[in-house]
Structure formats: structure tokens, C-alpha cells
Amino acid sequence: MTTWDALLTQPWFWARPWAFVLLAVPLLLAALRLWRARSVRAAALAYADAALLPFATRLPSPQRLRRALALDLLLWALLAIASAGPRQPVSVGEAGGLHRIAVMVLMDASADAAAASAAPISALEQQRLLLAALCPQLRGERLGLIAYGAARPGGPVGAAQLLPPTDDPALFAHATQQARPEVFADTPASTTLPGLLALARQRLQQQAKGESGAVLLLAGAGVPVPADFDASAMGESLRRARLPLFVLALPGLPPESAALLRAAAQISGGGFSAVTAGQTGADNWNALYARGIARLPVGTIGRAQQITAWRELYGLFLLPALALLFWRERPRRVPPAVALLGLALVLGLPLAPPAQAQPPALVSRPAKLRAEHAAWQAWRQGDFARAQALYAALPGHAARMGEGAAAYRLRQFQVAAQAFHRALLQADTPQQRFAAFYNLGDASLHLPGRTLEAVQAFDAALRIRPGDANALRNARLAQRQYEIEHPPSDLVGIAKRAPPIHHSRFGQQGSSTPSQLRRKPSKQASAPLQQAAPLAPGGQLATAGATAAAPAPWQPPTLDWAGADKRLQLLRDASAELLAQRAAIDTRAAAQEGAR
Secondary structure, three states, X not given: OOHHHHOOOOOOEEOOHHHHHHHHHHHHHHHHHHHHHHHHHXXXXXXXXXXXXXXXXXXXXXXXXXXXXXXHHHHHHHHHHHHXXXXXXXXXXXXXXXXXEEEEEEEEOOHHHHOOOOXXXXXXXXXXXXXXXXXXXXXXXXXXXXXXXXXXXXXXXXXXXXXXXXXXXXXXXXXXXXXXXXXXXXXXXXXXXXXXHHHHHHHHHHHOOOOEEEEEEEEOOOOOOOXXXXXXXXXXXXXXXXXXXXXXXXXXOOHHHHHHHHHHHHHHOOEEEEOOOOOOOHHHHHHHHHOOHHHOOOOHHHHHHHOOOEEEOOHHHHHHHXXXXXXXXXXXXXXXXXXXXXHHXXXXXXXXXXXXXXXXXXXXXXXXXXXXHHHHHHHHOOOHHHHHHHHHOOOOHHHHHHHHHHHHHOOOHHHHHHHHHHHHHOOOOHHHHHHHHHHHHHHHHOOOOOHHHHHHHHHHHHHHOOOOHHHHHHHHHHHHHHHHHOOHHHOOOOOOOOOHHHOOHHHHOOOOOOOOOOOOOOOOOOOOOOOOOOEEOOOEEOOOOOOOOOOOOOOOOHHHHXXXXXXXXXXXXXXXXXXXXXXXXXXXXXXXXXXO
């Protein structure tokens, strides 16, 4: 986009809107000129001779005054606009921003959609595959999910919001798997399409965080279109709410319902498309997403979130103002042709586009290699502070390992543990995960109250590489230190009421000291560590190559698994009942909104 194209592009923003007060300057100048002319005329009438009065009291012609006033108004208007700082956000394609739109998906989860048919897959599974094909095409849009349908053919139609708008495709895919007819088995009421659209509109207002919104309706055989459905009124209502409706017609949608939905979508500013049985490819979204949702304007908050650079437009007004000033104040001896040529050259100067800051992760390959080499040289020379700083500026798993290792050598164990945590998140192979777990355990063992975290880190490392001697030795040291800090004899009033299996759960639930302990644990772990081999190139601590005799097999803490099982039970407990209760609440809300 050139600068002159940007002149006709909306929206515009102003950095200093108070600068528009400069528009009052030409009016003040015109009033000053008129006052001075009248003062001169009055003085001339008082002192000039009678023969000189026609020359002394002659005022400029009205045409000349109007021409001067218009020139001043134009000049000062251009200067005021330039001083106000007009600018535009760089477009999404130029700045690499996100298209922040909240889209609420209405998914048909009725028994008719889930029923087997002559098609290769059911309509419900087709919807899941279509939505899975849509997610890779998203450019920053957040998808929410409301399932609707009846548990049995002809039964009451319910609604349940399974997910608020999110940009996590894995979470959205999980929510689509939750959309099943069984969710609406105990629906106390029934709703229709106006209620569903009103519910989606209400939830977008509550959860869109100020972003622009849209509704994507997957309309199958179970879509509850009432007999008195007014497509024009519904489309106009959605258009006034700036909530376009996009409809994807599935196999089994009645033609009458398809015609009504097409009319409502077009009036609301959305679109309509249809798929046949078995179609699940990404090209089915060309009409609705590529030429529809992806072109929706971004809201004010979403636009502010995606702006990464500004295109300053003050030059579009400052250059004409300077050219106008040059034309007015040019020497009278300069020919008009030369003045016009200079004016054309000034106005034709292109404005350079704004320089884009390169994201920190996009480091060129040679620069990255030089930085890695400098960090490794600093490590070899023992300058761990400089090595830590250099590794911190580099991306990737190896850099995080080098940063943590340098902090570990500087005895900054908290910083080292955080670096190893980040390295664990960026690990791609089992070897990388083992190194991150191992070094995380070493760093955690030096931190007060983090002994349990060290035990769990070594446990995870041994599950990746069970026969590693160094990990086995440090795991036993960490477990021994934890037992020293949390002896069973320190639990007061608990051993009398429970078997031994429950005694240390109070210590395993967290790394802080339980209130039942008679004495607090020591601030530092006193057990010595088995240090790893020297740091390997790339910033990773070497953890292999031990020659110690094979010890007894490592046994993970039994009580830790008991706590994990309990947490897993809490996560999976009564999920069907929770979804049914959610469906009952949302169905009543949809029915109330539809009646309103």
C-alpha cells in the first residue's frame, strides 16, 4: 500500500487532536487585518490633506481580501492537520498482526445429526471434521462453541455453551467432541432458532472482550426453524447489532429452512454456503471464511491489540502546506513556470513506508550462529554472567539450557529453575526432556521448600531414561532429603486416626511446611549433589556416561501417585451431569431471550 492509497483508507487516528485549534489562527489574522485597515483609514481621515484622501483611504478590493483569507485558511488547515499527527495502523499483512474476531459457532448435535445414514460419515462427525479443517486457516479469530439439538427425534431442542471464544485449536477440538445428543437428555424446556441466535449474541457481548463478533451456524436437519420465522426481521436485528450471520448448510436441511437462512444471512451482512454429504475439506470454507469472516472489520479493542506499527501521514499535509507557503512567498522575479515545476517536485516526493521492527525470534542464521559461539566462548572462559546474558537473548531449547546452566554456576538457583522450566516447554525429543528434567531437579533441590519438586523432576527423568545412574543417585538424595524434612514422627494427631499410607500425604500435597509439623525444615538442602559432566556445546548439561554400579531399581513415591489419581478423579468426576446441567441453564436462557 502506497502512502497516497492510505489517504483514502480508513480508519484514521490522531496523535495530537488538540492541534486543530490552529484553525482559529487565520480567522484571528483576518480580524487583525481588518482592524489595522480601519485604523489606518481612520488615521488618514484625521491627518491627511483633502486632496490625498482618495489615495490614503483606499482599501484593498473585496476579491483580494477573500483570496487572501482563503489562502490563509487553506494553509493553516493543512498545518493544523499535519500537527494533529494523522496516522493509520499498518495492515495485518504488513505488520503480521492478528485478525481479532470472536466467532460463536452453533453446532448441530441433535440425534438426527448423530444418526447413521447412507453417507460415509454422520452429519455430526462431518461438522467436527469441517471445523478441524477451519482451524488451520484462522488468522487470529477466536472460536466459541454452542451445541444445540434434541436427544431424540422430535424431542425438545436444547442448547449448551461448551466453550467461550478461544484461540486454542486443541481446546476447541475437545469441545466439539463433547457435543453429543446425550447432553440434552434432561432438557426441561425447548428453544428455537431466534433463541439460539439471541443466546449467541448475549454470550458474545459478555465474552468477546470488546472485539467484533460473528455467528457461524452449522445448520443441519435438527436446526429449530419455527414456522413463523421472520428472516428479514432477524437479519436486520443482527445487522444493527453488527453481528453478521454465516450459515453452512449441511445435508438434510429442508429447502424452506435453507431459503429463510440464506435471506437472514444476506441481510445481516454475512454469507451462506452448503456442503454435500461426506465433504470435509478446507476448500468448503472459501465462501464463508476467506471471502467472509476473514474480511470483517476488526473492533476498536481488537485493532489496538494487533497494531504493531503506525504509518505516519502528516507528510501528506505538511508538504502541500510548505509548497503553498513557497508559492505565496516566492520572489516576484521567479517565473511562474519555474515555481510550478518546483511545486510539482515537492508534491511528488514519495513518503517512505515505516520501518518494521523485526520480531526477536526472527534472528538471521549467521547472526544466531555468531551469538551461540560467543555464548559458548563465554562459558568456556568461565564468564558465566556474560554467558547467561547471551543465552537469554537467543531462542530455542539449547539456549534455555545454557541460560539455566550459567545461572546454576552463579548459584542463582531460582533463575536456573525458571530457565529449565522454559527449556522443558520447548523440548522436542526425549533426550531434551530428560536433560531439562534432570537439571530442573538439581536446581530445585537447592531451593528452600522445593524438595518435592526435585523428587518429581528426577522421577520424570527416570521415566524417560530408567537406567541413568546419575539420575538414580540424585533421585535417592532428593527423596532422602524430603523424608528428613518431613519425618512421619512430626505429624501430630494424625497417626492415631489413619493408617500409615495417609501420613505423608500432607507433605506430598505441597512443598510448604504443613501446620502439623513440630519443627520447620531446614532452609537449604544439605544432601550433596552428583554433578553432571562438563557442559556440552550448545548449552546443555551432559547427563550421560556414568560408570557407577547398577543400583536397585528406582521406586517412585507411591503417595505422589495417589494424589495424582485423586486430582484426575476430580477432573473427570460427573462430567456428563455437569454438561446436562449446563444445557438446562443455557436452554432456559435461550428460551427467555427468544421470547423477549
